[in-house]
Amino acid sequence: MNTLIIGAGKLGQRFYNFLKSEGENPITLSRSEKEWSDNHIQFNMLKAGVELPELPKLDQVYIIVAPDERNEVAYRQTYIHAVANIVQILHKQQDLFHCTFVSSTSVYSGNLEPVIDESTTPKPASFSGKVLLDAEKSLLNLHPNTSIVRASGLYSNQRSKLIDSLLDKDKYLDPKWLNLIHEKDLCHWLHYAGEREINMSIASDGHAFTRKQLQDFVKTGQYEEKNAEKCYRSALLKRMHLKYPSIFDWAKENIHNS
Template sequence: MPDLSAMIVGCGDVGGRLARQLLARGWQVHGLRRSVDQLPNGVLPVAADLAQVEMPAAWPEGSFDYLVYCVAASQHDEPGYRAAYVEGLRNVLSWMAQRAQRPRRILFVSSSSVYAQKDGAWVDERAATEPEAYSGRVMLEAEKLALNSGMPASVVRLTGIYGPGREWLLSQVRQGYRVAEEPPLYGNRIHADDAAGLLAFLLQADAGGQVLQDCYIGVDDDPAPLADVVTWLRQYLGITQWSDEQRVRRTGSKRCSNARARALGWAPQYPSYKEGYAAILLGQG
C-alpha cells in the first residue's frame, strides 16, 4: 500500500506510537504538536498551537490521505477540554478548508467518558451516551463536529490508557492503597501500544477498501474489577503492606466491549491487564 500519508494532530504519546507504526509500514507522516523536537524520527514536523485561529506556517500545502485528531487536553477543566477538543478541531478543519484538503477519512480519538453506565453494565458502540461530567459532554460535541465535517469520519472511544509513563495505578499499589471489593468496580483499559495499534489498523483497513463504521471502542479483552487488578499487581510486585489512610478511588463501573473492532479483524497485543502490566514491569512495553 504505497504512498499513503497521514496528518497526526496531537503527536504525543499515543500519536507518536501511531506515527512509528505507520512509518514502519512505509507511510508519510506529518506530526503536529507545540514542541516538534519531541517528534519521532522520520515524522515531518508541524509546529502549531491549536488555540490559534491562524493557520500555522508549517501546515502542509499538499494533500494527505488521513487526518488523525489525537490531542490531550493540557488544562483539565471544561474550558480546557473545549479548547483542546472542540475549538482545536474546528481550527484544523478550517485550515484544511483553506488548502482545499479533503482526506479520505478523519479519525477522531475520543473517550469512553461519553458513557455514564454504572453497576457493571456492558457497553458497546450502540449504547446510550448520556455523560454526567463535562469531559464526556465536550467529547460528544467534538465527535459530532468530526462526524458532521462533510468528510468520512470515525470516532475511536479509548478507555483507560496505561503504559510506560502512565503508571498511576502501579504507584497506588506500591503505596499499599486499598480498593473496595464489593460491589465490584469494573474498569476498562487499553495499553498505549494497543491504542495506537487500533488507530493504525483502522487506517490500513480503510485504505484497503474495508468499510468502517462511524464509531469504535478501544479496549482490551478483559474489563476486570479493579480489586482483581490490584490483587494481581500486589502479588506480582510482592507487596504485603496496606495503607490505613488512603484508598484507590474510582467512580462508575461499566464493562466496555471491543467486539466491533475485533469483528473487523483487530486484536490487542495485550489482551488483559496481566500481559500489559507484566510487559511494563519487565521494561518491555
C-alpha cells in the same frame, strides 16, 4: 500513504513511532517543537488567520489532541474550537482525506448497562463526556468522512503514575471497575479503524477488572473471577488480535513475581 497526526503528545508520539514501524513517514503537527519527528509542523491550532504550509495530498488525518487542564473550558477550547479551526484550515487546501478522531469512553459515564458496545447510546454524566460527545458531533458536521474511536483508559510501562495507583495497597478494596487498553494496542486500533474507515468503535480490551484482582494476581498469579459492573466490549475485539487482551497478560510479562 500520506498521513498527518494532529497532536504530538505522549500518545501522538507513540502513534508516530507505530506508523514509522509500519513503513510510513507521517507528518506531525502541534504548537511546540518535536525533535523526535522527522517531519513536524509547529502550529497553534487556536490562532486565527494563520495558514498551513503547503501539504501533500493527504490520505489520513489522525486527531490525537489533549487539553492542558482538566476543566470544561480547556476541554471545549481543545476538542471543539481548536479541532474545528485546524480542520477548516486544512479544507482550504484539500478535503478528500479520511479523519480519525480519538474520543473517550467518558461519553458513557452516566450509562448503567453492565456491558457497553457500539450499539449503546451514550449518556454522559461528566463534563468531559459531554464535551467529547459535542466534539464528535462538531467534527462529523465539518468533515463527515471521519472515524470516531472512543478509547478507554490507557496504560503502559511509561504511565508509571497509573500503574502505581493500580498497585497501591491502600486502594486494594476500591470497588471501582476499570476498563483499559494498552497504548500499543490502541495505536493498532487507530490504524485499523482509520484504514477501514470504521464509523465508530470503542477501543478497550474488553476485560474489566478491579485493583484487588490485579494486586492478587501480581502477588499469587491468580485472582477471583467476578462479573464486572461495567465493561466496554467492542464488536471489533475479535478482529483486533490485541498484544495484551487484558492487563493480566501485561502484568504477567512485566511485573508478576518481578
